[in-house]
Amino acid sequence: MNQGMKQLARRLETEPAVLVTILESKGSAPRHAGAFMAVLAGGESIGTIGGGRVEAVCQQRAARALAEQQSAVEEYDLNDKGPNQVGMACGGQVRVEFLYLPAGRESAQELARRVAQSGSGRVLLFGAGHVARALAALLPALEFEYWVVDDRPEFAVEQAFSGAAGVLCEEMAAAVNRLEPTKEDLIVIMTRGHEHDYEVLREALATPAGYIGLMGSRRKIAMTRQKLEEEGFGPEQFVRVSTPIGLSIGAETPAEIAVSVAAQLIAWRAEHRGQGAKPLDLIHS
Secondary structure, eight states: OOHHHHHHHHHHTTSOEEEEEEEEEESSOSSOTTOEEEEEGGGOEEEOSSOHHHHHHHHHHHHHHHHHTOOEEEEEESSSSSTTBOSOSSOOEEEEEEEEEOSSHHHHHHHHHHHHHSSOOEEEEEOOSHHHHHHHHHTGGGTOEEEEEESOTTTSOGGGGTTOSEEEESOHHHHHHHHOOOTTOEEEEOOSSHHHHHHHHHHHTTSOOSEEEEOSOHHHHHHHHHHHHHTTOOHHHHTTEEOSOSOOSOOOSHHHHHHHHHHHHHHHHHHHTTSOOOOOOOOOO
16 A cells, blocks of 8 residues: 555545445546545545546535435446536446545544455565666656665665655565565566666566566666576566566656556556556567
């Protein structure tokens, strides 16, 4: 759970709210099923279900659910015709749940459950250098929970990664197993040298992580692959690795590389959710 959701969970212990969740979407719609936002007293909202007119209509409906202390499910046509139209040109449909949550610990637990079901796995960043910091600055707004691991105390600094779910200063290869990656998680390897890349990648390939990305020059990547091949790793394992990491957009600076990596993570997530995204243009070497 990222920092924004953690803050919301704390507020839910003392404030009521309505969780607005897209249960189903058809056709052209701003967000996928599982996307949610919270509406609190005074019209304050945290998160988004797509913005625009549909979100405004849902905020109004959530305010009524909050006042009535009643949950509800509504269907909306994302066009400008029909009984439940919201004046949009998308042409799709959404079914939306408005779940009233009274103040209390149980509501905070329900939020945690919704976050876990949202389909956004953790981004596990190995290495805390310039590119990792630039990428970390993007991830919270993209609704990715992220962790950072580096064995250098001067780099694994919580203040530099204020949006992180955790910052670990320890041996990076050992941290792979300690974090217990699942098929929902994304491992991003951007350490300071090929020896660390090799150690982290070796452990990452032994996990069910859904995405594994490795940053580096082609020479550095070739050295890492050669060492792994000497240990018996084969092509069927290397095909899991996206390397060089990121979409090909001509990126050079840390900020540009971070954007290319973030775009690839978004594309993987969309494909993983079955939203009909185009296959990832991964470069395997």
